[in-house]
Amino acid sequence: MEILINKDVLISALQIINAVTDKSSVKPILSNFLLTTRDEKDGIDGKSCVEFSATDYELSIIGKFPADVKKHGSICISARKVFDICKEFQGNEIHIQSTEQLWIHITSGASQLKLPSVDVGLYPQTTIEELPEKVGTTAEDLKKFIHMTLFAAQTNESRRNLMGVCLSILDGKTTRWMATDGHRLAQVISQVNEISSESTSEVIIPRKALQEVTRAVDLLKDTLELSFNDRTLQFVSPLLTLKTRLIEGKFPNCDPIIPKDNDLQILVDRERLINSLKIVSLISSEKLKPVKLSILPNILKLESEKAEYGEVNDEIAIEYSGELFQIGFNAKYLLDVLNVLSGPQIRLEFKNSMSPCLIRDVSDETFLSVIMPLRIEW
Amino acid sequence: MEILINKDVLISALQIINAVTDKSSVKPILSNFLLTTRDEKDGIDGKSCVEFSATDYELSIIGKFPADVKKHGSICISARKVFDICKEFQGNEIHIQSTEQLWIHITSGASQLKLPSVDVGLYPQTTIEELPEKVGTTAEDLKKFIHMTLFAAQTNESRRNLMGVCLSILDGKTTRWMATDGHRLAQVISQVNEISSESTSEVIIPRKALQEVTRAVDLLKDTLELSFNDRTLQFVSPLLTLKTRLIEGKFPNCDPIIPKDNDLQILVDRERLINSLKIVSLISSEKLKPVKLSILPNILKLESEKAEYGEVNDEIAIEYSGELFQIGFNAKYLLDVLNVLSGPQIRLEFKNSMSPCLIRDVSDETFLSVIMPLRIEW
Numbered sequence: 035m036e037i038l039i040n041k042d043v044l045i046s047a048l049q050i051i052n053a054v055t056d057k058s059s060v061k062p063i064l065s066n067f068l069l070t071t072r073d074e075k076d077g078i079d080g081k082s083c084v085e086f087s088a089t090d091y092e093l094s095i096i097g098k099f100p101a102d103v104k105k106h107g108s109i110c111i112s113a114r115k116v117f118d119i120c121k122e123f124q125g126n127e128i129h130i131q132s133t134e135q136l137w138i139h140i141t142s143g144a145s146q147l148k149l150p151s152v153d154v155g156l157y158p159q160t161t162i163e164e165l166p167e168k169v170g171t172t173a174e175d176l177k178k179f180i181h182m183t184l185f186a187a188q189t190n191e192s193r194r195n196l197m198g199v200c201l202s203i204l205d206g207k208t209t210r211w212m213a214t215d216g217h218r219l220a221q222v223i224s225q226v227n228e229i230s231s232e233s234t235s236e237v238i239i240p241r242k243a244l245q246e247v248t249r250a251v252d253l254l255k256d257t258l259e260l261s262f263n264d265r266t267l268q269f270v271s272p273l274l275t276l277k278t279r280l281i282e283g284k285f286p287n288c289d290p291i292i293p294k295d296n297d298l299q300i301l302v303d304r305e306r307l308i309n310s311l312k313i314v315s316l317i318s319s320e321k322l323k324p325v326k327l328s329i330l331p332n333i334l335k336l337e338s339e340k341a342e343y344g345e346v347n348d349e350i351a352i353e354y355s356g357e358l359f360q361i362g363f364n365a366k367y368l369l370d371v372l373n374v375l376s377g378p379q380i381r382l383e384f385k386n387s388m389s390p391c392l393i394r395d396v397s398d399e400t401f402l403s404v405i406m407p408l409r410i411e412w
Numbered sequence: 413m414e415i416l417i418n419k420d421v422l423i424s425a426l427q428i429i430n431a432v433t434d435k436s437s438v439k440p441i442l443s444n445f446l447l448t449t450r451d452e453k454d455g456i457d458g459k460s461c462v463e464f465s466a467t468d469y470e471l472s473i474i475g476k477f478p479a480d481v482k483k484h485g486s487i488c489i490s491a492r493k494v495f496d497i498c499k500e501f502q503g504n505e506i507h508i509q510s511t512e513q514l515w516i517h518i519t520s521g522a523s524q525l526k527l528p529s530v531d532v533g534l535y536p537q538t539t540i541e542e543l544p545e546k547v548g549t550t551a552e553d554l555k556k557f558i559h560m561t562l563f564a565a566q567t568n569e570s571r572r573n574l575m576g577v578c579l580s581i582l583d584g585k586t587t588r589w590m591a592t593d594g595h596r597l598a599q600v601i602s603q604v605n606e607i608s609s610e611s612t613s614e615v616i617i618p619r620k621a622l623q624e625v626t627r628a629v630d631l632l633k634d635t636l637e638l639s640f641n642d643r644t645l646q647f648v649s650p651l652l653t654l655k656t657r658l659i660e661g662k663f664p665n666c667d668p669i670i671p672k673d674n675d676l677q678i679l680v681d682r683e684r685l686i687n688s689l690k691i692v693s694l695i696s697s698e699k700l701k702p703v704k705l706s707i708l709p710n711i712l713k714l715e716s717e718k719a720e721y722g723e724v725n726d727e728i729a730i731e732y733s734g735e736l737f738q739i740g741f742n743a744k745y746l747l748d749v750l751n752v753l754s755g756p757q758i759r760l761e762f763k764n765s766m767s768p769c770l771i772r773d774v775s776d777e778t779f780l781s782v783i784m785p786l787r788i789e790w
Binding site: 118119122123124144147148149150306309312313316317342343344345346347348349350 | 690
């Protein structure tokens, strides 16, 4: 194999690939990646190209990148070493050539690198499959769906079925993205470009795949296709494909938890509320930063616990003329929601001090979040 | 005590102070700082002000900052909590008031913070002393002296007398700053504004004090005075003083180590050499990144070890027409020196493959560094 590749192309390809190559030395083979040349009919815009591919068995990434292919073939080498060293090369063009003794010569300008390679047959191959269920969307929308839900997913392993985002096909045009950890929930219901599904499907996509697809979103072209069955999901765009195993198990039915008749509603400036929650929660060294919200005539008052280490309170102007209402929250859960929204105003919808609170972005009807209140005694 | 203080002033004061307040909870009293009002004759520009003071017993920081003093007094409170919470306050002015029950009320706009305070008498007091030896310099020069030597000081505790920078007064106008860890050495010999010393003095200033004085250098006015005896050193400027214990022990005499007759000299582009050293050293996973330098006609060649994990070499154009010369180094030591220099060209001065190498910045005669070679066998 022999290719000439632009340095910036090589570096950005390896930045994507390095997300799945193994940095621990538990499975040394997984610290490598596959580089394979592709001919004109399998290339980019009718030209031959190179394909980068790496996997950690859970998540696989395959991408095509432009290169001047001198001699077809494929190699398997250390992703970290090629990335670290080629990043420092001064030239714009990098020449990569394999030898018969499995040594790879990489040169650029006056710099020469010789790396040992691994027999390509030893590396786990990833193939893009034809899967029955399909959802077509834009890269920008996909990034938004992930950003606005993933924060609510569970991070510890106690309930594996909550450790990702549940994608449901509601009808021929609408998808629902939902995550919850039992204390809070986030949901986006949004129309997408295209759905081709044989049944009302529901899959749970693991956190890592969602994080990496977000990171790679600039390399995904404008529109992409999610294709899946009950075990595997692929994010497919013309040049880049991410393929992930799905989380097994059933996602709980959260519809009964989403309140329907929370009549006590207030509008609050989002950034001011973020600021106020920080002020009031920073005093506490507890992980659950308890905060009390009091809704007074035209004032939303936030208070910390009254403790020996100190206490804080803050007030935000709102429009409200009803009765006094008080409710407690974990400030971190409120901050997590507010930080993924982008509109200037949010709506808080309450029923009573024991019932879950609904949070909406006034400028974005597709989103809602539910947070369970905290029992407070001060 | 009651004051009004500008938020930005309070935050920048606490950023300095927090360098010495204790984040561990081993000595809880040291997580606090002292805030004391000063009257007109002890204030700033004839106006009353506030003094912030904190210590970790090794290093103490005392700074004066403008504030509107309503009622004189002093308080001792948590530096971290005041910093974290006041940073989020929306208002420009912060009102701080003590109560008789040792509670401190801090308010700004609609935000109110109540913190417990500690009896001022329990906190270790720092006083600025009159010390016999004095060196006057500019803040900019001091920063440079520290930056260009501290990197060579020892970081582990095996030889405590090498864990700082040695300041020597050479004559009535000249100071020498020197650090070494036994493998490399860095020295700056520079004239200063003023020296008043009774004897040829030499002190070893610990790393932390040097790091913090560098961090605080913008708050030190243009010129400042270092005053010291054999136990204590103070960096004194009109508004800010850092006081540190000195390292006990004698600094070794390094003069015999500095080569006088290294006749084989080459000029090299500094940034190109940094880049080349990175390329060649990144292949190795060892901590001591061994690299071989070969001086060929008009070429400086850098090579890594030839190992099973791969090998790299790189070439830099130089002007040289003498004999072939080869020498090994720890690439990290070379990089550390090159990174503190600022000139475009450096001079490497060699004698033979076993003797220390001298490194100079062509545009700065005050500096030199010595690096011991590494025995290489490839």
